[in-house]
Amino acid sequence: VAEVELREHERIDNLIHNNLKIIQNTKEFRFSFDAVLLAHFVTVHKRDKVLDLGTGTGIIPLLLSNRTMQEIYGLEIQPLFVDMARRSVRLNGLEHRLHIIEGDLRRPERYLPLNQFDVVTVNPPYMPLGSGETNPSSSKAIARHEILCTLDDVVRASAQLVNSQGRVAMVHRPSRLVEILGKMVKYQLEPKRLRMVHAKLGEKPNLILIEAIKQGQPSLDILPPLYIYDANGEYTDEVKQIYF
Amino acid sequence: VAEVELREHERIDNLIHNNLKIIQNTKEFRFSFDAVLLAHFVTVHKRDKVLDLGTGTGIIPLLLSNRTMQEIYGLEIQPLFVDMARRSVRLNGLEHRLHIIEGDLRRPERYLPLNQFDVVTVNPPYMPLGSGETNPSSSKAIARHEILCTLDDVVRASAQLVNSQGRVAMVHRPSRLVEILGKMVKYQLEPKRLRMVHAKLGEKPNLILIEAIKQGQPSLDILPPLYIYDANGEYTDEVKQIYF
Numbered sequence: 001v002a003e004v005e006l007r008e009h010e011r012i013d014n015l016i017h018n019n020l021k022i023i024q025n026t027k028e029f030r031f032s033f034d035a036v037l038l039a040h041f042v043t044v045h046k047r048d049k050v051l052d053l054g055t056g057t058g059i060i061p062l063l064l065s066n067r068t069m070q071e072i073y074g075l076e077i078q079p080l081f082v083d084m085a086r087r088s089v090r091l092n093g094l095e096h097r098l099h100i101i102e103g104d105l106r107r108p109e110r111y112l113p114l115n116q117f118d119v120v121t122v123n124p125p126y127m128p129l130g131s132g133e134t135n136p137s138s139s140k141a142i143a144r145h146e147i148l149c150t151l152d153d154v155v156r157a158s159a160q161l162v163n164s165q166g167r168v169a170m171v172h173r174p175s176r177l178v179e180i181l182g183k184m185v186k187y188q189l190e191p192k193r194l195r196m197v198h199a200k201l202g203e204k205p206n207l208i209l210i211e212a213i214k215q216g217q218p219s220l221d222i223l224p225p226l227y228i229y230d231a232n233g234e235y236t237d238e239v240k241q242i243y244f
Numbered sequence: 245v246a247e248v249e250l251r252e253h254e255r256i257d258n259l260i261h262n263n264l265k266i267i268q269n270t271k272e273f274r275f276s277f278d279a280v281l282l283a284h285f286v287t288v289h290k291r292d293k294v295l296d297l298g299t300g301t302g303i304i305p306l307l308l309s310n311r312t313m314q315e316i317y318g319l320e321i322q323p324l325f326v327d328m329a330r331r332s333v334r335l336n337g338l339e340h341r342l343h344i345i346e347g348d349l350r351r352p353e354r355y356l357p358l359n360q361f362d363v364v365t366v367n368p369p370y371m372p373l374g375s376g377e378t379n380p381s382s383s384k385a386i387a388r389h390e391i392l393c394t395l396d397d398v399v400r401a402s403a404q405l406v407n408s409q410g411r412v413a414m415v416h417r418p419s420r421l422v423e424i425l426g427k428m429v430k431y432q433l434e435p436k437r438l439r440m441v442h443a444k445l446g447e448k449p450n451l452i453l454i455e456a457i458k459q460g461q462p463s464l465d466i467l468p469p470l471y472i473y474d475a476n477g478e479y480t481d482e483v484k485q486i487y488f
Binding site for chain 2: 174175176177178179181182185190191194196198201202203204205208218219220221222223224225
């Protein structure tokens with residue numbers, strides 16, 4: 001495995017369960033468990049060509065590198081993360097098939113071939129603009145608020161990049177489910193799998209995981225809920241298998 | 245309480261928890277637990293004027309008569325059920341404020357005032373036409389398959405009958421969630437509450453309960469799942485409170 005340079009406030013974290021390493025900056029947006037859940041949820045076959053939109057640290061491409069032998073792309077608009085994710089790719093010796101592209105998902109045709117990916121993943125900003133962002137140029141604000149892309153941008157780009165019968169998987173907030181499903185249908189992405197993520201039994205979900213098929217047949221499969229903690233406040237067995 | 249005539253194959257069932265009686269015919273479609281769950285799920289205030297579309301035996305109006313002091317209407321197309329539900333109303337001494345109307349929900353303006361109800365409930369047929377109906381004139385086929393009304397008919401009628409800021413509540417199958425939410429948005433019914441019903445922990449849901457507000461603000465509240473059975477195969481406490 002290559003040695004890579006670390007910059008100020010950066011550290012290397014081990015993704016033990018997956019035998020991977022990732023560089024993160026303690027002062028910037030770091031990957032969340034939401035991204036880990038999305039990487040676990042999405043259907044990926046061994047020969048699927050995968051793209052992650054707004055890849056940030058590159059966590060989703062790194063995790064999916066264990067599930068496909070094909071090329072994986074990550075598109076990221078912020079140069080700081082492009083640089084960091086590229087060094088994480090080298091750290092894991094994956095530069096022959098994991099490519100971090102600097103670019104804006106609102107103009108996907110400038111950076112990537114359209115209708116060519118078998119799987120597109122995206123963990124977009126959850127909050128509409130004007131819902132309390134403090135410093136709109138910070139990496140945390142850009143990851144959380146729709147500053148550089150709206151939900152419509154994200155779904156449109158996914159639909160343009162994925163091939164017919166390919167899959168688009170997204171993690172988002174339950175409050176926006178109606179809008180998400182509506183946008184997907186608008187762009188010919190037929191929602192096929194939906195899973196709610198709850199902190200624990202008896203609570204409302206905090207997250208939704210959705211997978212759509214481009215030009216798929218209508219019929220939604222709603223999966224059993226994923227619970228993060230059991231009644232004793234310990235991680236559930238399923239969460240331990242995903243991550244720990 | 246009035247004495248009412250029973251016809252062939254009819255019997256009186258007690259809804260013990262609600263102190264109500266209902267006439268059912270052992271040879272025809274009988275009310276399901278789905279309808280009971282919908283009556284429990286829907287938000288009804290004490291002064292709400294309520295309408296149930298495709299009321300069948302009248303189970304939902306009867307159950308909701310405990311929650312509002314206002315008038316309740318049930319619209320039903322099949323004369324056999326209109327007659328049966330009217331006798332159930334008399335059996336419970338509710339004829340002063342519970343009205344069963346014979347009519348077709350595809351033409352609601354012929355039978356009912358538009359934009360006048362605070363709450364509209366509907367437990368529509370779940371299955372599209374051509375999905376295995378055997379005897380299309382039987383009451384069971386009409387209740388289960390979209391023979392006399394489609395999902396679009398049901399959502400359109402609900403939207404026409406409910407007042408602005410009024411609520412429409414529906415029970416349906418998870419596989420059709422995308423279509424249901426899309427139709428609701430099409431007719432200006434904003435989905436506000438969603439609850440999944442699962443037989444037990446770890447299983448996929450069998451039913452979805454949805455409540456929309458006409459011309460409401462977008463933002464969906466997904467509730468904790470409702471489980472019917474616990475790990476020992478007994479009814480959960482919540483189900484016992486609803487029904488037993």
